Amino acid sequence: MRKILLSHGSGGEETQKLIKNIFLKYFSNEILDKLEDSSILNVGRKIAFTTDAFTVSPIFFKGGNIGKLAVAGTVNDLSVMGAKPLYMSVSFIIEEGLLVEELEEIVKAMDEEAQKSGIKVVAGDTKVVPKGALDKLFISCSGIGEVLYEGLSAHNLEEGDVILVSGSVGDHGACILAEREGLEFEVPITSDCKSLWNMIEKVLSSGACIHAMRDATRGGLSAVLNEWAEQSNVEIEVEEESIPVKDAVRGLCELLGFEPFHLANEGMVVIAVKEEDAKKVLEILRSTEEGKEAEIIGRVVKKGSPRVVINTPYGVKRIMEAPSGELLPRIC
Numbered sequence: 001m002r003k004i005l006l007s008h009g010s011g012g013e014e015t016q017k018l019i020k021n022i023f024l025k026y027f028s029n030e031i032l033d034k035l036e037d038s039s040i041l042n043v044g045r046k047i048a049f050t051t052d053a054f055t056v057s058p059i060f061f062k063g064g065n066i067g068k069l070a071v072a073g074t075v076n077d078l079s080v081m082g083a084k085p086l087y088m089s090v091s092f093i094i095e096e097g098l099l100v101e102e103l104e105e106i107v108k109a110m111d112e113e114a115q116k117s118g119i120k121v122v123a124g125d126t127k128v129v130p131k132g133a134l135d136k137l138f139i140s141c142s143g144i145g146e147v148l149y150e151g152l153s154a155h156n157l158e159e160g161d162v163i164l165v166s167g168s169v170g171d172h173g174a175c176i177l178a179e180r181e182g183l184e185f186e187v188p189i190t191s192d193c194k195s196l197w198n199m200i201e202k203v204l205s206s207g208a209c210i211h212a213m214r215d216a217t218r219g220g221l222s223a224v225l226n227e228w229a230e231q232s233n234v235e236i237e238v239e240e241e242s243i244p245v246k247d248a249v250r251g252l253c254e255l256l257g258f259e260p261f262h263l264a265n266e267g268m269v270v271i272a273v274k275e276e277d278a279k280k281v282l283e284i285l286r287s288t289e290e291g292k293e294a295e296i297i298g299r300v301v302k303k304g305s306p307r308v309v310i311n312t313p314y315g316v317k318r319i320m321e322a323p324s325g326e327l328l329p330r331i332c
Contacts, residue, residue, distance in 0.1 A: 005326070011218025011264075012323035035231075036154065037077040037214060038145070046147035048083035050074065053140040057330040059106070061179050063172075063191035066139055067106035069266055069332060071113040073217065074143040075195040079117075080213035080269060082152050082204055083145030085197055088114075089123035091140040096131040106137070117197040119143065135330070149204040156211040157232035161300040162278035164271045165244065166199065166291040167192060169221050173263030174249040177256070177328055185248040192267035199290040200269065208281050209274035216268055217332055219323045221261040222308070224270045226322035229306040237309045238298030238320065262323045264331050272300070 007014040024033065031039045038048035052073055059066040075085045090110070094103065114121060171192040178189045196215065204210060212232075214224045221243070229236050245253075245260045253260045267290065273281050278296060285291030301309075308320040 007324075007326035010323060010326045010329075011223050012325070014324070015218070034153070034155070036081060038081040038083060038143075040081065040147055046150065048078050048081045048145045048147055049142070050077040051140070051142040052077065053138060054332060055135075055138050055330050056176065056332050057135055058176075058179055059102075059136050061191055062175055062188055064193035064266075065106050065109050066137060067108075067110040068113045069193050070139040070141050071110045071119070072193050072195045072266060073332065074141045075113075075117045075119055075197055076215040076267075076269070078143050078145035079195075079197040079200045080152065080215055081145075081147070082149030083147045084201070085117045085119035085143060085145045087120050087122045088141055088143040090121050091125040092127070093134060093138040093140070094126065094128045095134050095136050096128055098136055103137070113195055117195045152210060152213055154212050154214065154228050154231040157228055157234050157236075157272050157300050158211065158274075159234065159300055159302055160275045161211055161272045162275050162296055163225070163236060163238065163298040163300070164273065164278065164282060164285065164294060164296050165216075165221065165268060166196070166271070166285050167265070167268040167293045168244040168246050168249070169216070169265065169268065170245060170249045170253070170260035170263035171268070172266040173220065173328055173331055174252050174260070176331055177258075177263075178252055183252065185251065187246075187248050189246070189248045189252065192265055194267035194290060196267060196269055196290055199285065199288045202288060203271070203281055203284050206280065206284055208277035208284075210271060210281070211274065212272040214270050216265045216270055218264055220263045220265060221270060222259070222320050222323055225308045225320060228272065229308050232300075233303060233306050234300045235302050235305050235307055235309065236298060237301050237311060240310050240312050242295055242297045244293050244295050258327065261320065262327055264328075266332060275299070
């Protein structure tokens with residue numbers, strides 16, 4: 001009998017197979033089948049609804065903690081679908097023995113992060129399980145937002161679209177990995193964990209023709225681009241030299257044999273925009289604190305043969321493979 005492996009939670013090929021072969025087998029409907037970050041619901045007016053669970057280890061890291069991560073992750077999943085974050089529910093599953101002071105610090109961080117986008121925690125639940133039943137704390141969230149900007153979808157990419165990223169790649173995954181391994185760098189690696197609604201709203205309200213947005217969490221930039229290529233049936237080319245990667249992140253990846261674009265972000269969005277609006281969007285992103293490291297990294301070159309191609313600095317083309325296997329468990 002087959003068993004669930006850690007790689008089934010990595011955001012790569014195994015995750016997609018699990019979703020398609022089990023969850024969609026029973027839960028399939030016209031809304032869920034789109035596999036967007038949030039589902040658009042029509043209840044008189046359109047709303048977006050999303051749900052996620054957070055199991056990062058360690059629960060405190062440079063740049064945040066599991067509570068900040070849970071709020072930012074929920075906010076960002078709504079935001080990339082053009083929805084203003086409004087309400088969220090939070091469920092805590094707590095291991096016996098967690099310090100009350102640590103729990104309070106986490107909840108305080110959640111409140112502070114929620115205030116940045118205006119989302120309100122309106123429902124919740126708490127369960128405590130015996131020591132050893134889980135690792136310290138798991139948080140499950142659902143979020144609801146009002147759709148202000150319609151038409152964003154991973155199925156919308158067209159030939160000529162330009163691909164941008166709002167910040168450097170792999171920061172969160174590299175931060176967690178460095179802390180687990182006890183690796184210190186001259187410039188510490190800090191998670192990019194943050195809410196992006198304020199930045200995204202500026203882009204969407206500009207009138208630029210945005211076809212798709214996605215926050216690059218599990219599986220990183222590679223997972224997003226490969227999903228887009230598959231769902232829109234397009235070939236995407238990216239310029240390796242244009243992908244922003246911090247020196248410390250690059251150094252850690254070279255040391256341990258990782259690709260930075262396979263590592264998770266928790267405060268970076270990937271955007272597909274019509275070519276004539278690309279520079280405008282880049283300027284808007286760079287005018288914000290959240291998007292000051294934004295770059296144009298590639299484009300959609302043609303319809304058909306869905307794949308992602310990297311142009312290397314040496315004039316060689318190679319395939320940007322979707323992440324496979326478990327690179328780093330308990331990442332978010």
